[in-house]
Amino acid sequence: xxxxxxxxxxxxxxxxxxxxxxxxxxxxxxxxxxxxxxxxxxxxxxxxxxxxxxxxxxxxxxxxxxxxxxxxxxxxxxxxxxxxxxxxxxxxxxxxxxxxxxxxxxxxxxxxxxxxxxxxxxxxxxxxxxxxxxxxxxxxxxxxxxxxxxxxxxxxxxxxxxxxxxxxxxxxxxxxxxxxxxxxxxxxxxxxxxxxxxxxxxxxxxxxxxxxxxxxxxxxxxxxxxxxxxxxxxxxxxxxxxxxxxxxxxxxxxxxxxxxxxxxxxxxxxxxxxxxxxxxxxxxxxxxxxxxxxxxxxxxxxxxxxxxxxxxxxxxxxxxxxxxxxxxxxxxxxxxxxxxxxxxxxxxxxxxxxxxxxxxxxxxxxxxxxxxxxxxxxxxxxxxxxxxxxxxxxxxxxxxxxxxxxxxxxxxxxxxxxxxxxxxxxxxxxxxxxxxxxxxxxxxxxxxxxxxxxxxxxxxxxxxxxxxxxxxxxxxxxxxxxxxxxxxxxxxxxxxxxxxxxx
Amino acid sequence: xxxxxxxxxxxxxxxxxxxxxxxxxxxxxxxxxxxxxxxxxxxxxxxxxxxxxxxxxxxxxxxxxxxxxxxxxxxxxxxxxxxxxxxxxxxxxxxxxxxxxxxxxxxxxxxxxxxxxxxxxxxxxxxxxxxxxxxxxxxxxxxxxxxxxxxxxxxxxxxxxxxxxxxxxxxxxxxxxxxxxxxxxxxxxxxxxxxxxxxxxxxxxxxxxxxxxxxxxxxxxxxxxxxxxxxxxxxxxxxxxxxxxxxxxxxxxxxxxxxxxxxxxxxxxxxxxxxxxxxxxxxxxxxxxxxxxxxxxxxxxxxxxxxxxxxxxxxxxxxxxxxxxxxxxxxxxxxxxxxxxxxxxxxxxxxxxxxxxxxxxxxxxxxxxxxxxxxxxxxxxxxxxxxxxxxxxxxxxxxxxxxxxxxxxxxxxxxxxxxxxxxxxxxxxxxxxxxxxxxxxxxxxxxxxxxxxxxxxxxxxxxxxxxxxxxxxxxxxxxx
Numbered sequence: 001x002x003x004x005x006x007x008x009x010x011x012x013x014x015x016x017x018x019x020x021x022x023x024x025x026x027x028x029x030x031x032x033x034x035x036x037x038x039x040x041x042x043x044x045x046x047x048x049x050x051x052x053x054x055x056x057x058x059x060x061x062x063x064x065x066x067x068x069x070x071x072x073x074x075x076x077x078x079x080x081x082x083x084x085x086x087x088x089x090x091x092x093x094x095x096x097x098x099x100x101x102x103x104x105x106x107x108x109x110x111x112x113x114x115x116x117x118x119x120x121x122x123x124x125x126x127x128x129x130x131x132x133x134x135x136x137x138x139x140x141x142x143x144x145x146x147x148x149x150x151x152x153x154x155x156x157x158x159x160x161x162x163x164x165x166x167x168x169x170x171x172x173x174x175x176x177x178x179x180x181x182x183x184x185x186x187x188x189x190x191x192x193x194x195x196x197x198x199x200x201x202x203x204x205x206x207x208x209x210x211x212x213x214x215x216x217x218x219x220x221x222x223x224x225x226x227x228x229x230x231x232x233x234x235x236x237x238x239x240x241x242x243x244x245x246x247x248x249x250x251x252x253x254x255x256x257x258x259x260x261x262x263x264x265x266x267x268x269x270x271x272x273x274x275x276x277x278x279x280x281x282x283x284x285x286x287x288x289x290x291x292x293x294x295x296x297x298x299x300x301x302x303x304x305x306x307x308x309x310x311x312x313x314x315x316x317x318x319x320x321x322x323x324x325x326x327x328x329x330x331x332x333x334x335x336x337x338x339x340x341x342x343x344x345x346x347x348x349x350x351x352x353x354x355x356x357x358x359x360x361x362x363x364x365x366x367x368x369x370x371x372x373x374x375x376x377x378x379x380x381x382x383x384x385x386x387x388x389x390x391x392x393x394x395x396x397x398x399x400x401x402x403x404x405x406x407x408x409x410x411x412x413x414x415x416x417x418x419x420x421x422x423x424x425x426x427x428x429x430x431x432x433x434x435x436x437x438x439x440x441x442x443x444x445x446x447x448x449x450x451x452x453x454x455x456x457x458x459x460x461x462x463x464x465x466x467x468x469x470x471x472x473x474x475x476x477x478x479x480x481x482x483x484x485x486x487x488x489x490x491x492x493x494x495x496x497x498x499x500x501x502x503x
Numbered sequence: 504x505x506x507x508x509x510x511x512x513x514x515x516x517x518x519x520x521x522x523x524x525x526x527x528x529x530x531x532x533x534x535x536x537x538x539x540x541x542x543x544x545x546x547x548x549x550x551x552x553x554x555x556x557x558x559x560x561x562x563x564x565x566x567x568x569x570x571x572x573x574x575x576x577x578x579x580x581x582x583x584x585x586x587x588x589x590x591x592x593x594x595x596x597x598x599x600x601x602x603x604x605x606x607x608x609x610x611x612x613x614x615x616x617x618x619x620x621x622x623x624x625x626x627x628x629x630x631x632x633x634x635x636x637x638x639x640x641x642x643x644x645x646x647x648x649x650x651x652x653x654x655x656x657x658x659x660x661x662x663x664x665x666x667x668x669x670x671x672x673x674x675x676x677x678x679x680x681x682x683x684x685x686x687x688x689x690x691x692x693x694x695x696x697x698x699x700x701x702x703x704x705x706x707x708x709x710x711x712x713x714x715x716x717x718x719x720x721x722x723x724x725x726x727x728x729x730x731x732x733x734x735x736x737x738x739x740x741x742x743x744x745x746x747x748x749x750x751x752x753x754x755x756x757x758x759x760x761x762x763x764x765x766x767x768x769x770x771x772x773x774x775x776x777x778x779x780x781x782x783x784x785x786x787x788x789x790x791x792x793x794x795x796x797x798x799x800x801x802x803x804x805x806x807x808x809x810x811x812x813x814x815x816x817x818x819x820x821x822x823x824x825x826x827x828x829x830x831x832x833x834x835x836x837x838x839x840x841x842x843x844x845x846x847x848x849x850x851x852x853x854x855x856x857x858x859x860x861x862x863x864x865x866x867x868x869x870x871x872x873x874x875x876x877x878x879x880x881x882x883x884x885x886x887x888x889x890x891x892x893x894x895x896x897x898x899x900x901x902x903x904x905x906x907x908x909x910x911x912x913x914x915x916x917x918x919x920x921x922x923x924x925x926x927x928x929x930x931x932x933x934x935x936x937x938x939x940x941x942x943x944x945x946x947x948x949x950x951x952x953x954x955x956x957x958x959x960x961x962x963x964x965x966x967x968x969x970x971x972x973x974x975x976x977x978x979x980x981x982x983x
Contacts, residue, residue, distance in 0.1 A: 140885045155933060173919055173922050177919060181908070181912060
């Protein structure tokens with residue numbers, strides 16, 4: 001049980017994949033990658049065994065170089081630990097990377113060793129983000145994630161992939177530099193307050209003499225800008241549709257399934273946990289942003305003709321709901337948001353995979369050219385129905401519990417301007433009808449109706465595709481029926497965080 | 504005997520270089536064509552001897568020599584070591600660049616070594632006379648180095664350099680004369696003592712603003728930055744590498760010393776320098792976006808990087824100085840790596856435009872990897888030293904006060920622009936171009952390629968284990 005092994009084994013494995021003995025042996029590489037990813041998933045599950053969900057210091061460990069800290073003189077160290085939020089994210093990450101390795105079969109046709117190496121470097125950086133205990137370590141992994149992602153989109157993507165990849169890179173980079181400024185402010189406040197250099201997330205303390213509230217608000221805004229790009233919150237979202245559309249299917253799965261969650265995770269860790277007072281001031285404004293996110297993305301999704309774009313915009317809409325849950329600033333809403341993050345990780349990966357399968361079989365993603373696929377691909381359409389119903393929050397499927405908690409939390413939120421939040425939560429519930437409309441339209445127009453002439457000879461999905469969708473659908477159903485198995489794990493950690501609000 | 508002691512205690516490395524210059528001069532008179540191959544070895548030997556001799560200098564807190572005109576302390580030794588290491592690398596890079604067109608290699612190395620020699624003098628000067636003379640010496644060597652390449656462009660850029668430099672020198676001397684008028688001394692210590700006892704006046708602020716503006720020329724900060732694009736493109740690539748590193752290190756060092764001692768009493772100066780730095784960062788980075796030639800892009804990038812360092816340096820504190828030293832050290836290795844890569848391309852007859860890099864990733868993966876590491880380092884991505892350097896530099900600026908937050912944010916936005924064009928170069932190397940796809944760079948073990956790999960390796964190693972270098976920089980900064 002060592003987090004260092006968990007986080008860095010994908011990196012080491014990716015270096016192995018780049019060795020010349022693997023060059024050109026695509027099947028061998030894919031098999032190795034799948035085996036490694038399954039082992040990694042099992043290993044990450046095993047972290048649940050000795051896990052104490054009331055503690056923040058589970059499996060605490062630190063990387064040292066010859067007995068020295070990484071940046072000892074600055075009080076920055078590469079220390080890691082997990083609490084229940086990060087552990088769930090780690091398990092979700094590990095699961096999705098396993099599925100992505102399986103899903104890459106047939107989609108990725110060139111440069112296999114480089115592809116899998118980049119995928120595993122990405123896995124290390126994402127896991128590092130979730131496990132890090134130190135602000136600058138968090139930032140290191142956050143930035144590290146950009147490089148493999150850039151290459152994954154630009155080298156294996158289609159259409160304007162290079163441009164989209166550059167857009168993704170620049171948006172995230174500018175956000176993360178603002179975030180860095182915010183982190184440096186936090187670091188500096190702490191230095192002024194206790195005159196000890198430390199960047200440990202759990203040790204940073206403020207006192208109001210060192211950091212008056214307006215400075216905390218500035219720091220909070222700077223930090224949230226970085227996460228706003230990743231989440232994405234609406235004015236900063238325009239990288240997402242293009243990146244999704246041009247990325248290859250497995251990379252879209254990762255982008256929607258995991259990378260968006262990094263932004264939400266960052267808001268929990270930094271804005272809510274470390275700057276609670278500033279967050280309470282920002283809450284009403286963020287709630288408005290969240291509402292705009294939900295409505296705007298839903299309306300845009302309805303107007304799209306490209307099915308991948310519909311799914312991409314629906315992700316933005318769901319992330320708006322997650323943000324609304326955070327704005328409720330109570331443990332119900334935050335629990336709901338985290339649950340919704342997990343739900344969306346599972347469902348959006350599935351939906352993107354379905355879109356990818358449809359595209360690879362029919363060669364088009366335009367709604368007008370598709371239809372009636374249910375008659376030739378019954379299995380695919382069954383899974384598609386399960387997942388889309390899951391995504392719109394049908395009871396007994398996964399999103400329902402999350403959405404319910406988010407709205408409930410937002411409605412009972414007792415903090416500043418609570419009327420505003422109640423109005424917003426009520427109207428967002430109405431907006432959810434929109435999301436039902438566009439997702440059902442998607443299912444209807446792709447899988448039902450008239451089957452176009454050129455689609456009559458299509459076969460149903462292959463075994464590996466079936467396995468992926470089966471796993472995701474089973475998770476959707478099981479977690480929908482018994483959401484408490486995750487929420488029970490979450491509650492103590494979330495209560496510890498919301499405890500700082502004093503309510 | 505005081506003379507000999509002074510030399511042994513503070514000027515050993517300068518003497519080594521001076522002897523090298525003499526040897527090169529003598530050889531160039533008699534064996535110019537016949538033995539031109541050994542000129543590189545003589546120069547390398549001289550620089551390494553100078554590097555080794557740094558170890559024997561007297562480092563008791565501060566050692567003054569030649570009636571306090573020369574200073575020798577930990578800081579100068581650190582900076583001199585940086586200068587000598589980078590000139591060592593540049594000599595390694597410049598062989599083919601020089602010999603390709605003519606055989607006057609002795610003259611080239613003679614000029615190069617004398618430029619290095621004069622920048623060492625700039626670093627160790629403790630007196631405005633000494634500083635002025637060595638700055639002029641440095642500029643003169645650089646005039647000829649720029650004009651050394653054949654063709655019209657190099658002459659033009661050399662002339663540009665001369666004109667701009669004369670202008671900036673005039674401004675600098677104007678400031679010095681004011682300062683002399685106030686304090687009636689050229690010596691830094693004496694001037695410092697004077698302002699310990701007397702209140703600084705407005706005239707003093709004017710004087711130091713002029714002095715620092717004059718010094719900004721070599722850093723290519725805005726009022727005197729227009730030369731930088733043409734000069735980088737017009738001169739031989741190794742000379743461009745030289746201009747991008749050695750004079751910059753020297754001038755940043757002397758600026759740090761001046762800001763630390765005699766320029767520290769003014770409130771206006773830091774504000775002006777910071778504003779200039781931010782404006783330059785914007786100017787240089789946005790100029791670089793549109794450039795087609797790689798050399799011109801890196802001219803802009805060098806100007807921008809100098810402005811980041813100037814920003815942190817003008818908010819003078821020990822912590823800031825240590826971050827600047829760290830940034831400088833990492834920047835030099837990344838920059839020399841990039842110039843090594845450019846020289847490799849140039850030696851294999853690539854056109855130095857962005858488009859000619861297409862498809863390089865598929866024909867030369869290892870070269871591309873090393874080049875990309877240096878580029879990502881400059882952009883500030885993790886696992887490279889550039890990431891740590893950026894983090895450390897920004898932490899210093901944030902620590903200097905909340906007042907600077909808006910300017911800091913402006914600086915950060917320019918860093919994003921910089922990230923764009925660095926990434927664009929990497930992107931171009933990954934673009935498919937069937938024509939070039941089999942054009943493998945010859946001679947993988949030539950000294951520029953090895954330099955590139957070594958620089959990339961250093962960049963990664965510092966990025967993973969930065970603690971030792973940070974400790975060193977803190978120690979050095981604390982001792983200034």
